[in-house]
Amino acid sequence: MRSRNKHVAMVETPDALPADAAAAAAFEHDHVLSRHHFTPGEHPVVRIEHLNKAFDETQVLKDVNLDIWGGEVVVVLGPSGSGKSTMLRCINLLEKPTAGHILINDVEITGTAKTDVNKLREKLGMVFQSFNLFPHLTAKENVMIGQMKVLKKGKAEAEAEAIRQLDAVGLADRADFKPAQLSGGQQQRVAIARAVAMHPDVLLFDEPTSALDPELVRGVLDVMRDLAENGGMTMVVVTHEMGFARDVADRVVFMEDGVVVEQGLPENVFDHPVNERTAAFIGNIADA
Numbered sequence: 001m002r003s004r005n006k007h008v009a010m011v012e013t014p015d016a017l018p019a020d021a022a023a024a025a026a027f028e029h030d031h032v033l034s035r036h037h038f039t040p041g042e043h044p045v046v047r048i049e050h051l052n053k054a055f056d057e058t059q060v061l062k063d064v065n066l067d068i069w070g071g072e073v074v075v076v077l078g079p080s081g082s083g084k085s086t087m088l089r090c091i092n093l094l095e096k097p098t099a100g101h102i103l104i105n106d107v108e109i110t111g112t113a114k115t116d117v118n119k120l121r122e123k124l125g126m127v128f129q130s131f132n133l134f135p136h137l138t139a140k141e142n143v144m145i146g147q148m149k150v151l152k153k154g155k156a157e158a159e160a161e162a163i164r165q166l167d168a169v170g171l172a173d174r175a176d177f178k179p180a181q182l183s184g185g186q187q188q189r190v191a192i193a194r195a196v197a198m199h200p201d202v203l204l205f206d207e208p209t210s211a212l213d214p215e216l217v218r219g220v221l222d223v224m225r226d227l228a229e230n231g232g233m234t235m236v237v238v239t240h241e242m243g244f245a246r247d248v249a250d251r252v253v254f255m256e257d258g259v260v261v262e263q264g265l266p267e268n269v270f271d272h273p274v275n276e277r278t279a280a281f282i283g284n285i286a287d288a
């Protein structure tokens, strides 16, 4: 029976696995599902075990289990409201999980762990749909500020890195422009340069191209592709860009209703989905 009072349903989850056992189990599970080249004894960079998240009475994530390997590109798909953003936000503790475990390099950040959230966010870069640049700073200053404030780099060093990263996203000639003087696609590339300049262990992307005019999407996807293929960056990307997912993803994860319904190699998930809900979703976006 449903309680009249607002309450969060208590979910019991097991303790996090010991690191070696977790790595062995994750390898057993993932090695057929990902294009990632596994090395013997490798441990995943991110471990998500029995992750649950509720907002009031609404259970939004229900026992999500997922491991992300160093250099792996994981694309997360799913209908609106399925919990994709909530999962990303739990990984960098923008949301506090209700139950379960998240470990970064085998160090737990959830439960009773005393995590330094600022240190954690140095390791986990995030790129949002809405860019979130500082409007009063130039592109270069936007890329410098985190390096100086958080990593305590000197100005000259931060500036050199900013110029390097802006060059890598094709914006060396826009370094002194403010966000309002840049297109949406250029702003998003600045946001990516800013995240990469922090040299995170993992970059999380939440629909990085959905706010862009169609003609600007390609430039941003090309930058992400370059980061994945030449930068070796570990990336978790929520996106509906099927071409990108097919070409660049090592693994595609389909979520619905707070659950990972299906995951695997892009060609398997797209061309031979096992679950009928995955098939319906992919059919819909392919027709869109």
Ligand SMILES: Nc1ncnc2c1ncn2[C@@H]1O[C@H](COP(=O)(O)OP(=O)(O)OP(=O)(O)O)[C@@H](O)[C@H]1O
Residues within 6 Å of the ligand: 055, 058, 060, 078, 079, 080, 081, 082, 083, 084, 085, 086, 087
């Ligand atoms: N801060 C919040 N308070 C209450 N409910 C929330 C909050 N954030 C998210 N939710 C709910 O959690 C569910 C999952 O939301 P989430 O944003 O993770 O979905 P999503 O898969 O990213 O969807 P979209 O594709 O639309 O971005 C939704 O039902 C949403 O209403």
Ligand SMILES: [Mg+2]
Residues within 6 Å of the ligand: 084, 085, 086, 206
């Ligand atoms: Mg979302």
